[in-house]
Amino acid sequence: MKTAKAQVKMFETIAILVVFFFLLGIGFMFYARIHSASTRAEQREQSVLKAVEIAQIASHLPELEYTFNNDPKGYIDFYKIDGANKTINENTAYYFTLFGNSRITINQTYPEEKSWVIYDLPRGESSFLTPVPTLIYDPVGNRKNLGIIYVRTYLQE
């Protein structure tokens, strides 16, 4: 009688331990999933911040920006675009430190549509686009044309 009671108690303890470890296992699995998802979200957030930073750098790049009497005016000089494109392509290693894995395109949308790719170093499939509206100034014709800088940033996988 006493042995049977002890056995029941032992089974009870074992059952409690099994349930405890089962719940512990579920808890660990859940924590691991949350941790990996939050790490991915953090990486993506960092990439977004980097994209905004790249867009800011690109729109105020001295190689592109129109200046008058050494005063930067905040818009792109139409006649600097081809020169900047050549400089950037000849010094990719230097510009990689500024732009990383991204593609920067300048589109003129008004009056005529034109497009220039000034930097292109893709990596992987996952990317997102940051559009930055700007003006493209033609100092010869004294015209400000509407343009948009597209920064496509590739996510660090």
Added chain:
Amino acid sequence: MKTKSQTEIIGLVIIVILFSLAILFALFIIAQKESASLKQDYTHKELASNLLRAALQTTTDCRGLEITQLLQDCANDNQGGIIYCEAKDMYSCEYANETMAVLLNKTLIPLNKDFELSAELEGDFDPLHVSRGVCTGEKISSSPCCSIPTDAGILNIRLDICN
């Protein structure tokens, strides 16, 4: 009796643990959504104000004037504008409206975004109104970015981009 109460306690503990896990999961989902909308808001806000600022300074084919100058003329006259644009046989108000529609459509249609552009002058005069689609949900506004001084008062221009 003792075993029964123990079983009940274990059941209670399981319920509490499951409930806590559900709450944690819900919190995690909400936190992720907030972070995603934060970056979207930032990009939209910048897009709206930068686009409006750039569009207002764009040179048009109407006597080489900027949109801002056409809107100033439009607001001063209150009858459609004094400046006549020969290129399109229009006065400044109509020309500014049409050019802004072209600029915004060319920029925002490729990004698949609807928008509403409006201008308000003291005295209920609305010289500028351009839109594409209807913003039913959330929208990001450019204001307070662009105000133009005119003889008739301050012309406040606002661009809303639909989310």
